[in-house]
Amino acid sequence: xxxxxxxxxxxxxxxxELDARQRADLARRLLSDPEARALREELQSLCSALDAVxxxxxxxxxxxxxxxxxxxxxxxxxxxxxxxxxxxYAALVAGLCAGGAVVFETLQGPGPAITEVAGTMxxxxxxxxxxxxxxxxxxxxGRVSLYRDAAGIGVAFELAAEHPxxxxxxxxxxxxxxxxxxxxxxxxxAAAEVPLTFWAAxxxxxxxxxxxxxxxxxxxxxxxxxxx
Amino acid sequence: xxxxxxxxxxxxxxxxxxxxxxxxxxxxQKPVFNVAWRTLHDRQDAMDVAQTTFLKAFxxxxxxxxxxxxxxxxxxxxxxxxxxxxxxxxxSAPINDQEPDEAPGPDRQLEGEQTGRAIExxxxxxxxxxxxxxxxxxxxxxxYEDMADILALPAKTVKSRLYSARQALxxxxxxxxxx
Numbered sequence: 001x002x003x004x005x006x007x008x009x010x011x012x013x014x015x016x017e018l019d020a021r022q023r024a025d026l027a028r029r030l031l032s033d034p035e036a037r038a039l040r041e042e043l044q045s046l047c048s049a050l051d052a053v054x055x056x057x058x059x060x061x062x063x064x065x066x067x068x069x070x071x072x073x074x075x076x077x078x079x080x081x082x083x084x085x086x087x088x089y090a091a092l093v094a095g096l097c098a099g100g101a102v103v104f105e106t107l108q109g110p111g112p113a114i115t116e117v118a119g120t121m122x123x124x125x126x127x128x129x130x131x132x133x134x135x136x137x138x139x140x141x142g143r144v145s146l147y148r149d150a151a152g153i154g155v156a157f158e159l160a161a162e163h164p165x166x167x168x169x170x171x172x173x174x175x176x177x178x179x180x181x182x183x184x185x186x187x188x189x190a191a192a193e194v195p196l197t198f199w200a201a202x203x204x205x206x207x208x209x210x211x212x213x214x215x216x217x218x219x220x221x222x223x224x225x226x227x228x
Numbered sequence: 229x230x231x232x233x234x235x236x237x238x239x240x241x242x243x244x245x246x247x248x249x250x251x252x253x254x255x256x257q258k259p260v261f262n263v264a265w266r267t268l269h270d271r272q273d274a275m276d277v278a279q280t281t282f283l284k285a286f287x288x289x290x291x292x293x294x295x296x297x298x299x300x301x302x303x304x305x306x307x308x309x310x311x312x313x314x315x316x317x318x319x320s321a322p323i324n325d326q327e328p329d330e331a332p333g334p335d336r337q338l339e340g341e342q343t344g345r346a347i348e349x350x351x352x353x354x355x356x357x358x359x360x361x362x363x364x365x366x367x368x369x370x371x372y373e374d375m376a377d378i379l380a381l382p383a384k385t386v387k388s389r390l391y392s393a394r395q396a397l398x399x400x401x402x403x404x405x406x407x
Contacts, residue, residue, distance in 0.1 A: 007391060007395075008387075008391065011387070011390070011391045011394065015372075042398050042401075042402070043394055043398060046394060046397055046398050046401060047366065047394065049343050049344075049347060049401075050347060050362065050366035050367075050397075051366055051369075053344060053347060053366070053367060055258060055259075055262050055367070056261065056262050056265045056266075057258070058257055058258055058261035058262075058274075058275070058278065059271070059275060062257055062261060062275055062278060062279075063250075063253050063254060063257050065275065065279055066253050066257065066278065066279050066282045066283070067250055067253060069279055069283055070246075070249070070282075070283065070286055071286075071287075
């Protein structure tokens with residue numbers, strides 16, 4: 001068996017790393033060592049076979065799996081807007097409106113089912129999320145978002161709750177109560193979407209109050225970003 | 229040229245352009261998957277490692293030093309994740325049970341040769357450290373300098389490991405009369 005230095009010369013030759021002096025040294029030693037010549041041929045054959053091994057094609061679903069697993073942009077906590085001083089008065093007014101609307105709507109009874117008001121919103125279309133509020137505590141969890149698509153502005157609900165949840169939307173035309181916006185079994189499911197047909201061009205805020213058995217159990221104030 | 233493109237994509241990622249990272253995924257999913265597949269020889273495990281590799285890259289992109297090649301950085305993550313997965317697998321199953329994945333990948337059907345199979349078998353019989361240098365050198369076709377960067381080892385150590393790996397594989401192939 002060739003010594004370590006001789007072996008390094010053989011491997012170096014395979015890797016194309018020898019200079020002229022090292023190549024001459026290797027040639028001289030190979031001439032006088034048949035065992036080393038056999039070893040060199042075997043290693044060359046092995047390395048050729050290794051270099052010829054084809055790449056494996058990854059599954060076509062791999063990139064989708066990777067991209068779906070990437071974290072989404074950070075969402076603001078549910079109470080964050082209320083903490084900002086400039087929103088406190090707006091929140092107070094919106095809260096009063098929502099409170100009045102709760103009383104009004106409780107007396108009026110529930111409106112049309114979510115499937116009726118959402119129509120075909122679940123169909124494929126380009127949607128931009130304008131604002132999103134996450135509800136992580138209380139009897140209702142999930143997310144309420146304000147979105148814009150080709151049809152205009154709307155509110156999307158991805159909620160889970162132990163009991164049926166209605167949403168009261170105020171600040172965009174007459175107060176509007178939408179029944180059954182939360183999934184009552186398992187995790188929050190696909191978004192239920194409610195278009196805001198009375199949205200004014202200069203409007204910037206809408207308040208969503210979540211009601212369980214007619215009582216407020218959560219709220220979200222959603223903002224349209226000012227135009228740049 | 230490719231390095232410039234990678235650097236641009238990384239910079240755009242850091243500026244918040246998510247689609248720039250998607251391009252990096254498209255560009256490197258195949259080599260990353262191959263590193264994992266050759267190390268683990270299990271398609272599902274290789275997919276999991278590839279996913280973890282890109283997730284970690286995404287999460288730690290701000291710590292990436294642009295003076296290094298991007299592919300060296302992501303290959304390093306892939307190698308480490310592959311070895312971690314292998315270690316976890318070993319701790320939960322005897323080594324004798326580490327049979328190669330029988331579900332054939334497209335490459336297996338194409339390679340389909342006795343030598344290819346003997347090489348794959350031989351690779352799974354040598355230590356993970358030796359296997360890794362063979363993968364980087366002969367399958368990823370990297371230089372010793374790149375390998376040293378990825379493995380955080382001196383180039384001399386990398387060479388020494390590669391020589392040992394070749395010797396071990398040669399002996400395995402000799403047993404199967406393949407060389």
